[in-house]
Each structure stands twice: as structure tokens, then as C-alpha cells.
Amino acid sequence: MISEQEQALNEALENSLRLHNQKPTMFYLGEGDKETVEQCRKVFKAMKPFALQLSPVWFQSDEAVPKHPKFALIKRHIDQIRYIYQSREPSLIQLFVSKLLPCNPMPLRFAVLSSISLFSTRVYLHDNKLSPQPHQAYVDGYFNLVVSMGENVVRFPLLPEMKGGQMTTPSMPPAIRFIGARSDQADEVNTSAQKVQQFVFETAPKTGRRTQLHAFISILNSGKEIADYLPSFLNALTSFDISFATAICALASDPSNLVSIRSLVNVLASNKMLDHFLRCLAASVRQAVSGYLIQDVPELIALDNMFISSSIEWARSLASEYKGIQQPPIDGLIRRICKDIQRKAIKSDIGLYILRAILVIASYEDQSGDTAIAMFMEVVVRPFAVGLHIGNQFIMLKEQLSRNDETIEIIQNIIEETIVRVLAMNISMTYNIGDVEDQLFEIHNFVTQKLDDFVRLVISLNNRKKREHPVIQMITFAFTKCGELALY
Numbered sequence: 001m002i003s004e005q006e007q008a009l010n011e012a013l014e015n016s017l018r019l020h021n022q023k024p025t026m027f028y029l030g031e032g033d034k035e036t037v038e039q040c041r042k043v044f045k046a047m048k049p050f051a052l053q054l055s056p057v058w059f060q061s062d063e064a065v066p067k068h069p070k071f072a073l074i075k076r077h078i079d080q081i082r083y084i085y086q087s088r089e090p091s092l093i094q095l096f097v098s099k100l101l102p103c104n105p106m107p108l109r110f111a112v113l114s115s116i117s118l119f120s121t122r123v124y125l126h127d128n129k130l131s132p133q134p135h136q137a138y139v140d141g142y143f144n145l146v147v148s149m150g151e152n153v154v155r156f157p158l159l160p161e162m163k164g165g166q167m168t169t170p171s172m173p174p175a176i177r178f179i180g181a182r183s184d185q186a187d188e189v190n191t192s193a194q195k196v197q198q199f200v201f202e203t204a205p206k207t208g209r210r211t212q213l214h215a216f217i218s219i220l221n222s223g224k225e226i227a228d229y230l231p232s233f234l235n236a237l238t239s240f241d242i243s244f245a246t247a248i249c250a251l252a253s254d255p256s257n258l259v260s261i262r263s264l265v266n267v268l269a270s271n272k273m274l275d276h277f278l279r280c281l282a283a284s285v286r287q288a289v290s291g292y293l294i295q296d297v298p299e300l301i302a303l304d305n306m307f308i309s310s311s312i313e314w315a316r317s318l319a320s321e322y323k324g325i326q327q328p329p330i331d332g333l334i335r336r337i338c339k340d341i342q343r344k345a346i347k348s349d350i351g352l353y354i355l356r357a358i359l360v361i362a363s364y365e366d367q368s369g370d371t372a373i374a375m376f377m378e379v380v381v382r383p384f385a386v387g388l389h390i391g392n393q394f395i396m397l398k399e400q401l402s403r404n405d406e407t408i409e410i411i412q413n414i415i416e417e418t419i420v421r422v423l424a425m426n427i428s429m430t431y432n433i434g435d436v437e438d439q440l441f442e443i444h445n446f447v448t449q450k451l452d453d454f455v456r457l458v459i460s461l462n463n464r465k466k467r468e469h470p471v472i473q474m475i476t477f478a479f480t481k482c483g484e485l486a487l488y
Helices: 004-022 034-040 042-059 071-084 086-098 186-206 208-220 229-237 243-251 255-270 274-285 298-310 312-321 330-342 349-365 370-387 391-402 406-424 433-449 451-461 470-480
Strands: 119-124 135-139 144-149 152-157 161-163 166-168
Touching: 004 034, 004 042, 004 071, 034 042, 071 086, 071 470, 086 470, 119 186, 186 208, 208 229, 208 451, 229 243, 229 255, 229 433, 243 255, 243 298, 243 433, 243 451, 255 274, 255 298, 255 349, 255 433, 274 298, 274 349, 274 370, 274 470, 298 312, 298 349, 298 370, 298 451, 312 330, 312 370, 330 370, 330 391, 330 406, 349 370, 349 406, 349 470, 370 391, 370 406, 391 406, 433 451
Parallel strands: none
Antiparallel strands: 119 135, 135 144, 144 152, 161 166
């Protein structure tokens, strides 16, 4: 006996299939007559209950690549209409899997941050000799002063910016006049207006980043029960969009900050979100690691820092052995790293757990093993190569590995053997729920120390195309592999 929701979804899919067969058109992507498009898109409405009911469980799954209960049904439907969407099949798949998410994976996107009001005031946009109508102005989530004038919107940045190596302070546009308190005394009105101006351009920006942080936390707690600040901060850290967690791991590169990553790992594990976090990071960089990286990738930096921080004693010991050696051969470094990992000499189950999780994703990406090798090189070897100033050797070796150069066959075999052994390891992830509260304070202190960089990076992570978001990358990847999903 199927539920009413199951029945509604099945009927919507059958009706959509019939409409597609009657007139082969990419209705799901908005092509064709409006009425038929709306009829077909009723499928998405019928999918919504399952996104709300099933997807949270999917996020918390500890499977290597979790299979959503509705993957098979959606895949069967797409297979039936694939001939219509041949040139746009990736877009069709991303559209369907995104409907399995309980909400938009970018909760801090432009549409949200540009519309929230941190505080508001009234302004004139004309010379003070005129008698204009006042305009309502507000400071948005980007800390811009926003003035709406009919269909036009003007935004004035209020936070200092680094330009040409110097910090510049925004100045008030000459057209803006702030409105003071109502009074019959002109001096009182002017004094009040000056105080408002001073608050907007001088006082408020001093705490602007902190105000933004609190606003972000509030947004990430939307739909949840009202809670105190610390539980709200916890909800933001463990939010399925992973932007807070990614920013923390990407920014904690200094040795003194690595404890913050270890604390975050325990917090995520205690809330059953560590596997989701690792899957999303790995899925988002699985293609980038195979190429030549010309710019920093926050998700890859986050993975690097997570692996090193979880194995820091071993990493420091290994680095000390190479201290004073100029340009050590990279093949010797890799032999030593692989030997230690195979023997579990890195003495970190968490480090091995992280490595195994991301190598699983890389191994599913292609059967040749090239992506897994590239992932291993970027996450495990690259941090040491950079620290030992042998980056050029690293780039050259990685390029040779990508084309299966016979001259480095021995090193390639060693890396492949190490990857196979890691994938075969039975690694248990332990965590301590009792430490979470103290660790939240530690993480929060780190965020406040890096507040400007943290807020900027969180905004940047939410300011990209939806299809590029790690959560979309992960659920799309899992869907395309649903026919071969299995636990290692």
C-alpha cells in the first residue's frame, strides 16, 4: 500500500511522460507552451514532501556515496525522456536532484543578503535647498547602504576596502542627506542628522563584520526553533550548505589555528555531518585536482588543512626530518609518505578516515584511478612539497602521472598500492560529544579572530552558480553513480 504522497508523485510522473511523448519538447527546462510546462513541473511539487522527509537522513548517512530513496524513480523517468534532452541532459539531472534538497543550498546568496535589513534610516537625495521627498534607506547583508528610488536601486559600500595596498574608508556620496529628528529648532534637526550620518558611516562599520556574522547565523537558523546564541552557532556550523565549515577549514592554515579544525571535525562528527562535509568537498574538487590549479580552491585548501591538522604530530615529525635539506627529491618524499600511511604510522584514525572518504569519491569518478592519484597528490603530498619548497618538482611529477609516464612507473605503483590499501582499511571514527560545548567556544574565538576574512569567504562561497555548489555537485555525482553505489 503506497502513501498518498507516493501516489501523487507517480501520477505526476506518468502525466509528464505522456505529455513529453505526445510532443517531444524540453518542457522541464521551460521550452514549449506555458500550460504544458506547468503541467510537467507539477512533478517538482510532488517531490517536495520527500525532500523535506528523506533528504535530512541522506545528509547524515555514513555511506561512502549514499543512495537517496528516490534516485531510482527519478533515474527511470529521465531514462524515458532522455532522447528529448540529449544536449541538455546534465541540466535536466541537476534540476531534478536540486528538488530533492530541502531548501536552496546557498542560503546566503545575493537574493537573500541584498534584501535583508540590518538597520534602516531615511535620506534625501537632493540639494538641501530643495524640498524633496524622503527615501527609505537600509543597510543590507553586504553592509551596503541601499536606497530605493522607484525601479532604481543605489548601493553604497560602507565597509573599508583594501585598494592598492592601503585600506580605504568609504566617503558619503554628496547627493545623500540624512534626516534628523523632527523639531522646530533647525540646530536640533542638523545635530540629529549629523549623528545619524556618523552612526551610518563611522560607528556601525566598526562592528559591521560582527553584525554580518550574527545576521548569517540568524539566516542559517531560519525554520529552526528559537535558541540561544551558542546552539544557533552550532546549527550554522552543521548546516547542510557547509559554507561556515568550509570557510573555517580553509582559513585555519596557520599551525596555531589547527586546533580549530580538530574541534570542528569533532563537532561535525558528533552531529552526524562529517561524512556529508567530506563527500561534498571531495565531489566539488574531483575534477579540479586532475588539472593544473591556477588559483586557490577553498574546498581543496580545506581538505589539505583537515588532513594535516588531524595528523599534525606525524606531519611535524616528517617535516623535521627534512629540515636543512635543500630541494629534497620528491620521489623519496612520496615513498616515505606512502610507507607511513600503509603502516598507519601517521597514528591518526581521523586522518585516515578523512583520506579514505575523499579517495572513495575520487575512485568512483573514474575507473582508471587517475582521479584518485591526483586527489592523493593534492591533499597528501602537495602540503609537504610546498613546505619543502619543491613545488616545481610536484607540478612536474603530477603532470607525468597524469599521462602515465613510464619513467615514473615505480612511484605511480607505490601511490596506487597506497590508495588501494587505504580504501581497504577498516577505520572507525570516534568522537566525544562531551567536548562539543568547549569546542564551540574555541571555534567561535577563531572565527572572531579571522572575522573579516571569514565573512568575505562565506559571501564568496555563496556567490557562485548553483550548479557549482558542493552540495549540488555531491547529489548530482551520487545520482549519476546510483547504478553502481556500494560501500567500500
